[in-house]
Amino acid sequence: MKVENNTLKQIGEKLAKADSVLLFPHIQMDGDALGSSAALCRAMRNAGKEAFILIEDDVPEYLSFLDNGYCTKDQDCIREPDICICIDCGEVSRFPERQQTFFRGKTTICVDHHTTSQPFADYNYIDGGIAATAEIIYAILAAMDIPIDKEIGEAIFTGISTDTGNFQYSNATKESHLITASLYDAGIDHAHIAVELYQNTRLEKIRITSKILDTLEVFADGKAAIAYVTQDMLAQVGAKLEETEGVVETLRNIKGVEIAAFVKEREETLIKVSMRAKTSGNVAEIAAQFGGGGHVKAAGCTFRKELEDACLQLKEAIKKSLEKAEA
Amino acid sequence: MKVENNTLKQIGEKLAKADSVLLFPHIQMDGDALGSSAALCRAMRNAGKEAFILIEDDVPEYLSFLDNGYCTKDQDCIREPDICICIDCGEVSRFPERQQTFFRGKTTICVDHHTTSQPFADYNYIDGGIAATAEIIYAILAAMDIPIDKEIGEAIFTGISTDTGNFQYSNATKESHLITASLYDAGIDHAHIAVELYQNTRLEKIRITSKILDTLEVFADGKAAIAYVTQDMLAQVGAKLEETEGVVETLRNIKGVEIAAFVKEREETLIKVSMRAKTSGNVAEIAAQFGGGGHVKAAGCTFRKELEDACLQLKEAIKKSLEKAEA
Numbered sequence A, B: 001m002k003v004e005n006n007t008l009k010q011i012g013e014k015l016a017k018a019d020s021v022l023l024f025p026h027i028q029m030d031g032d033a034l035g036s037s038a039a040l041c042r043a044m045r046n047a048g049k050e051a052f053i054l055i056e057d058d059v060p061e062y063l064s065f066l067d068n069g070y071c072t073k074d075q076d077c078i079r080e081p082d083i084c085i086c087i088d089c090g091e092v093s094r095f096p097e098r099q100q101t102f103f104r105g106k107t108t109i110c111v112d113h114h115t116t117s118q119p120f121a122d123y124n125y126i127d128g129g130i131a132a133t134a135e136i137i138y139a140i141l142a143a144m145d146i147p148i149d150k151e152i153g154e155a156i157f158t159g160i161s162t163d164t165g166n167f168q169y170s171n172a173t174k175e176s177h178l179i180t181a182s183l184y185d186a187g188i189d190h191a192h193i194a195v196e197l198y199q200n201t202r203l204e205k206i207r208i209t210s211k212i213l214d215t216l217e218v219f220a221d222g223k224a225a226i227a228y229v230t231q232d233m234l235a236q237v238g239a240k241l242e243e244t245e246g247v248v249e250t251l252r253n254i255k256g257v258e259i260a261a262f263v264k265e266r267e268e269t270l271i272k273v274s275m276r277a278k279t280s281g282n283v284a285e286i287a288a289q290f291g292g293g294g295h296v297k298a299a300g301c302t303f304r305k306e307l308e309d310a311c312l313q314l315k316e317a318i319k320k321s322l323e324k325a326e327a
Helices: A008-017 A031-046 A061-066 A096-102 A133-143 A150-163 A174-184 A190-198 A203-214 A231-237 A247-252 A283-289 A307-326 B008-017 B031-046 B061-066 B096-102 B133-144 B150-163 B174-184 B190-198 B203-214 B231-237 B247-252 B283-289 B307-326
Strands: A020-025 A050-054 A083-087 A107-112 A123-126 A217-219 A224-229 A259-267 A270-277 A298-303 B020-025 B050-054 B083-087 B107-112 B123-126 B217-219 B224-229 B259-267 B270-277 B298-303
Touching (some): A008 A083, A008 A107, A020 A031, A031 A061, A031 A150, A061 A150, A133 A150, A203 A231, A203 A247, A224 A247, A259 A307, A270 A283, A270 A307, A283 A307, A298 A307, B008 B083, B008 B107, B061 B190, B133 B174, B150 B190, B203 B224, B203 B231, B247 B259, B270 B283, B270 B307, B283 B298
Parallel strands (some): A020 A083, A224 A259, B020 B050, B020 B083, B107 B123
Antiparallel strands (some): A270 A298, B217 B224, B259 B270
16 A cells, blocks of 8 residues: 655655745545645644645635635745645646646655555655545644644544545544544534535535436346436536536435446536445446446446437446346 | 533442343434443443343334344343443433333433433433443443443444534534544444445435425525425325435535425424524524424424415514524
């Protein structure tokens, strides 16, 4: 799981010596990417350094509470940064428009917990066994003896809690809970974070979810579920395709369902499919049949045909996969 | 918050001396009531004692994994129990059909974390500042030096994680995380528990949720949301009224919504209403206008009229409450 890593102490020392730090979360940032970045940015500023989070796409609204004047799209916000550090992204393709700026850093650092990561920076700390990059940030701050204040604590909590599905996913560890426990000493208001993250659902998301569930079909003796969304459906309620996130998990969570597929019409003949398996199913294998890929329990693929045809082909493949697994 | 309590040590010593222990979770048991009971029952059996969980209503299916031969409805399963201990229920009305049996115990004990609890047993440990009764069970076992095995750990984890909404609710504490961290040492499979608890949704629940969301109406300038379910709707998809649990939270989670109301037709002119407030709203006050009650952020009331009339009256009251709050 581990690549050739520097020590947290080495990374901490580099950061301690720097006057300016530019941080790079991955595109389509999530709670861990932005939470980790915000925590480190705030800590660097608390330590008297110039620090910014350089982004290329927008901060999602549900995470906007984390951006306390840290995020900028101005690639020249720091002209000659001592350190450029990419956070929660272990591939340069995850910050495509910011690569040049990244390598302008006098020292480059990468901290990440994705197993697919390959080291490309001067200093690296990549560990696929850690639940969230926010835990690595916590450990770096500890190595640097930088105190965790409420804001840093809440940003780290956001990273850990979102990446572990509120401590439910298999990646959550004893360490995740020990770190979280210590964040309470910094005065975090975890319930407030939950309101920010989960109690600001757009009405349009509710409407489109309801519409999608109307298309829900359970097949293969109740072992598989499929549902779809079309551009028409999105237009009817004014929802965005991104707002269908979470639907495939709802399908997987149906009792008896082993494999769930959610079929998204991006354009008339551009169909994206997300799949999930509950326990024994293997959706990576099904996705691979259509040129897609992913993990055993979460995978996806693309069809260049009409939605109806894509659904038919997919259902056949799912049925066969389930039959094979039973045999 | 605390009532006159015995110490955990005193309670532990009583349990240690007993040969037989009968456990009483509250009716309509939840993850904490049954998880706490299962943890203690297993621990007592591990210590060589006769132990059973006496119930009067059925174990909900999503919690059935906790019942490893512990639950019985046979009030004579232990004829003369040394100890009767009620768990997560601080009022005798919460085990109505088992009261007589409870007081047959040579010693009675009550452990609970509900602030409304009044001591009625020989020994009591009631603390409203604790997130889950499962944490009290953990502390009792620690006081007794009884080791936590995987099964006990998973039952305690179930109690803590369900009662804190996966560590999101304001009741979760540093201690909740520290205890959970230590449960990992017992080898708990927290991801498996999440599958048991949350990935076994009945298809009928999905169907009725979708139908209910079709009735969703947002009013009062987007600050209030209301939706309803009728007996007809339930019959159409074969769902039970209990399966609409969680809908009112979905309504509250809509961006901008401060007050959410979910209106349930129990019979043609028996309408039950659940309400939630997000931050500043006060639903206890609204419920009180109709003879109901509850907390500021979670309350309910009953109408003895047709659903449509109930909705109209309710909407008026909600609008007025929001206007008053703004003024």
